[in-house]
Amino acid sequence: MKDLTEKIQNAVDTGALLRVTLSGRFDKTVKKCSYAVKSVRGKNVIACEKLMPDGKALHANLPTGGCAEIIAAESACYKQTDVSAKDFTAVVLRSKKGALHIKYGKPAADASVKPEGKNYILDPGVRYDFLVMLGIQDGTGRVHDKKQSKFRQINRFLQIVGDVMPSLPEDGIRVWDLCCGKSYLSFAVYYYMTYVLGKSVTVFCVDRKADVIAECAGYAEGLGWDGLHFICGDIFKCLPEGERPDLMLSLHACDTATDMVLSEAVKRGARVILSSPCCQHELASQIECRELSYVTREPILKQKLSAILTDALRCRLLYACGYKVTTLEFIDPEDTEKSYDPRRKVSDPGEAPDVRAR
Numbered sequence: 001m002k003d004l005t006e007k008i009q010n011a012v013d014t015g016a017l018l019r020v021t022l023s024g025r026f027d028k029t030v031k032k033c034s035y036a037v038k039s040v041r042g043k044n045v046i047a048c049e050k051l052m053p054d055g056k057a058l059h060a061n062l063p064t065g066g067c068a069e070i071i072a073a074e075s076a077c078y079k080q081t082d083v084s085a086k087d088f089t090a091v092v093l094r095s096k097k098g099a100l101h102i103k104y105g106k107p108a109a110d111a112s113v114k115p116e117g118k119n120y121i122l123d124p125g126v127r128y129d130f131l132v133m134l135g136i137q138d139g140t141g142r143v144h145d146k147k148q149s150k151f152r153q154i155n156r157f158l159q160i161v162g163d164v165m166p167s168l169p170e171d172g173i174r175v176w177d178l179c180c181g182k183s184y185l186s187f188a189v190y191y192y193m194t195y196v197l198g199k200s201v202t203v204f205c206v207d208r209k210a211d212v213i214a215e216c217a218g219y220a221e222g223l224g225w226d227g228l229h230f231i232c233g234d235i236f237k238c239l240p241e242g243e244r245p246d247l248m249l250s251l252h253a254c255d256t257a258t259d260m261v262l263s264e265a266v267k268r269g270a271r272v273i274l275s276s277p278c279c280q281h282e283l284a285s286q287i288e289c290r291e292l293s294y295v296t297r298e299p300i301l302k303q304k305l306s307a308i309l310t311d312a313l314r315c316r317l318l319y320a321c322g323y324k325v326t327t328l329e330f331i332d333p334e335d336t337e338k339s340y341d342p343r344r345k346v347s348d349p350g351e352a353p354d355v356r357a358r
């Protein structure tokens with residue numbers, strides 16, 4: 001174990017450690033334990049997560065200096081230890097009587113490779129429990145082929161959240177995600193603000209789909225993320241009076257639900273609104289313009305025109321309410337229409353998002 005302990009410490013010191021996972025604790029008091037390097041206020045620490053038998057997760061940060069000794073000592077309580085670094089992997093198998101077997105290997109081909117030129121917040125080579133639960137990564141941390149663009153979109157979104165952080169309170173940030181659906185982005189925002197930036201954050205997610213809300217609430221409980229709350233209801237009816245979100249999210253909220261979110265955000269004085277629209281039907285059924293009939297006679301073009309006009313109107317209204325307004329893509333260029341895949345549905349909400357920040 002001495003050689004491996006040195007290798008782990010070296011990997012930590014050189015920024016090459018991806019993850020250490022301990023499983024099969026002999027006394028069954030912990031289900032699984034993992035260690036990964038994370039940056040808190042610009043300083044690297046070792047984030048330890050212990051998944052308990054009741055589904056809760058305990059988190060602690062260790063200093064990087066001497067951490068390998070601590071990890072090695074903890075490893076003695078587990079049947080298996082998996083070490084993943086950029087330049088090596090190791091599997092440690094231990095019997096109850098203490099017999100030890102260590103097997104070294106090479107890292108998976110793409111384990112440590114970030115897409116070129118991308119400053120990703122979530123590393124494609126690292127396993128994130130919330131992404132495994134949400135079906136974006138498999139148990140080893142590999143992003144599923146079909147979820148690659150979702151993974152890129154989450155990362156792009158986190159970069160945008162990073163950009164608006166200076167407009168949010170230093171701590172005690174309140175986030176609302178209305179029409180949250182499976183809440184990929186809320187989980188990611190919670191992870192980013194809590195574990196990467198070290199902020200305290202409360203996220204309220206609302207959707208009318210009871211099964212999806214129950215599933216997400218289960219994941220949050222399993223992760224022990226007690227600042228992440230899920231509420232089942234219609235956003236037109238169930239929003240609490242008098243509450244003020246700092247950051248309002250509305251991502252692909254259907255049709256006029258986006259307008260409802262924007263209106264609530266303005267009324268409540270949200271500091272930042274990040275919104276990507278979805279399926280704007282409202283205006284499409286109302287456009288009557290002889291001069292534009294050469295566009296509106298084509299159903300697809302009419303739909304696109306109404307989407308653009310709807311977004312332009314929303315931007316102007318937000319501007320009139322005192323917000324600084326910016327529209328931008330929050331997906332990778334390789335996922336835009338230039339690389340249009342004819343198998344993708346035209347209504348895929350990933351195609352034309354925009355973002356607004358005060």
Ligand SMILES: C[S@@+](CC[C@H](N)C(=O)[O-])C[C@H]1O[C@@H](n2cnc3c(N)ncnc32)[C@H](O)[C@@H]1O
Nearest residue numbers: 179180181207208209233234235251252254257
């Ligand atoms: C296209 S999904 C987007 C989900 C998620 N925000 C995302 O970007 O992955 C739209 C979601 O809005 C929810 N929704 C639409 N209108 C709603 C309303 N009035 N109240 C609550 N949820 C609503 C739907 O149930 C659905 O889950």
